[in-house]
Each structure stands twice: as C-alpha cells, then as structure tokens.
Amino acid sequence: MWIKICANTSLEDAKLAAELGADALGFVFAPSPRRITSAEVAKITPHLPSTVERVGVFHAVDAYEIARAAHEAGLTAVQLHSGVDFALLHRLHKLFAGQVSLIQTVHWQVDADAASAVIVASELRKIAADGLVDRVLIDSKVGAVLGGTGVAFDWDIARSIFDEAPPQLKLIVAGGLRAENVAEAIQGLNPWGVDVASGVEAVPGRKSPEKLAVFIRKARESKVDSI
Numbered sequence: 001m002w003i004k005i006c007a008n009t010s011l012e013d014a015k016l017a018a019e020l021g022a023d024a025l026g027f028v029f030a031p032s033p034r035r036i037t038s039a040e041v042a043k044i045t046p047h048l049p050s051t052v053e054r055v056g057v058f059h060a061v062d063a064y065e066i067a068r069a070a071h072e073a074g075l076t077a078v079q080l081h082s083g084v085d086f087a088l089l090h091r092l093h094k095l096f097a098g099q100v101s102l103i104q105t106v107h108w109q110v111d112a113d114a115a116s117a118v119i120v121a122s123e124l125r126k127i128a129a130d131g132l133v134d135r136v137l138i139d140s141k142v143g144a145v146l147g148g149t150g151v152a153f154d155w156d157i158a159r160s161i162f163d164e165a166p167p168q169l170k171l172i173v174a175g176g177l178r179a180e181n182v183a184e185a186i187q188g189l190n191p192w193g194v195d196v197a198s199g200v201e202a203v204p205g206r207k208s209p210e211k212l213a214v215f216i217r218k219a220r221e222s223k224v225d226s227i
C-alpha cells in the first residue's frame with residue numbers, strides 16, 4: 001500500500017512522516033490554508049530520505065510555471081489537482097523528460113455521489129486511453145472546495161468504480177481519511193494507495209505525531225478481504 005501524507009508545511013512534520021514510513025510527502029501549491037511556496041519546499045526536500053517521493057499539488061497553471069516550481073522545490077512528482085487537461089499533461093511530460101512523474105486527480109462531488117460515479121468512471125477510461133498517466137488520485141470535492149476537505153465520498157457507490165477501473169491505472173483514494181477509517185477504505189475499495197491531509201493534523205497546517213503514526217500503521221496493516 002502506497003501511503004502519501006499530504007499538505008506538509010514544515011520540515012519537522014515532513015521528516016516525521018518519512019520516519020514513520022510514508023512513501024510520499026505532498027506539498028500544496030494550489031490555493032489552500034496549507035499552501036506553501038516552492039522556495040519554502042526547497043528548504044525541506046534536501047533533508048528528506050531520497051527514497052521518499054516529494055509530490056507538488058498544483059491547480060492547472062502554465063506548464064512552465066509548474067516545471068519551474070518543481071525544479072526549485074526538488075519535487076519528484078507533480079499532482080494535477082484541477083480537472084483533467086490532457087494538453088497540460090502532455091506538455092509537462094515533455095518538459096520533465098522522465099525526471100518528474102505525474103499524478104492526475106479526479107474529483108468526486110460528495111453531494112452528487114451517483115452522478116460522480118458516472119463522471120469518475122468516464123474520466124478514468126479517458127485517462128487510460130490517453131496512456132500517459134498511470135497514477136490517478138480520486139479525491140472528494142465539497143461544494144467548490146477541491147482538496148483538504150476532510151470529507152469522504154460514498155465508498156459503497158465507489159466500490160464498483162474502483163473494481164471496474166482500467167487495470168493499468170493505479171488508483172489512490174483521498175478525502176476524509178483518518179486512522180479510524182483508513183482500514184475500511186482499503187478493505188472496501190482495494191486501492192493502490194491512500195492519501196491524507198487534514199485527517200492527521202493537530203491544527204490546520206500542522207501534523208499530529210500520534211495521528212500520523214496510527215494512520216500509517218493502520219494503512220500498512222490493512223488487508224483487502226479476499227472472497
């Protein structure tokens with residue numbers, strides 16, 4: 001199980017998450033109470049183990065702007081968090097030339113779960129057909145808020161979408177995960193990875209060491225029920 005701890009804003013939190021076994025650390029460049037600049041991330045990434053992915057979360061902006069920020073911040077992956085824009089994905093793929101990987105977010109509108117199921121399934125098919133990206137993060141959208149919502153989407157409705165997704169896609173579940181429910185998400189959806197931001201915080205923008213430790217342990221220990 002790939003585990004991403006997102007929305008880090010300090011070296012202390014990022015180092016702790018890495019020590020506790022996170023596979024990837026996220027830094028939010030998109031508008032957020034947890035937003036961080038590339039100059040600030042550049043002071044954190046050199047102190048992290050090289051085995052841990054450093055993922056920048058961006059709303060669609062200019063490809064050159066994303067590439068400049070990724071370079072300055074020392075990112076190893078870029079997560080595009082506002083709608084699927086194949087032209088932008090292809091521009092970034094060319095600019096990064098294999099040095100930085102790409103993760104695409106697809107949003108699940110929580111107050112319209114049945115419609116979201118149809119839309120998300122369609123987006124997954126298009127991403128698979130395009131063939132450029134294999135990691136897709138499915139995150140809750142609450143009203144107009146695209147991330148860090150602390151709200152889970154309807155996993156019962158989502159189960160068939162995860163089950164029937166194109167097999168080449170590595171699906172990451174996000175939105176409202178906490179130590180208390182990460183096992184349920186893993187057992188219900190059988191994702192390739194999990195991602196959490198607010199669910200392991202003590203206060204907005206600062207992680208709770210206890211919540212982080214329990215979340216990572218529970219995600220590691222969780223097994224998918226075999227039929």
Ligand SMILES: O=C(O)c1ccccc1NCC(=O)[C@H](O)[C@H](O)COP(=O)(O)O
Nearest residue numbers: 006032147148149150175176196197198
């Ligand atoms: O985390 C944020 O504050 C955020 C804000 C705006 C865009 C993206 C953001 N985070 C991206 C992620 O990958 C988060 O891990 C994800 O939204 C999950 O958030 P949460 O429900 O708080 O665990």
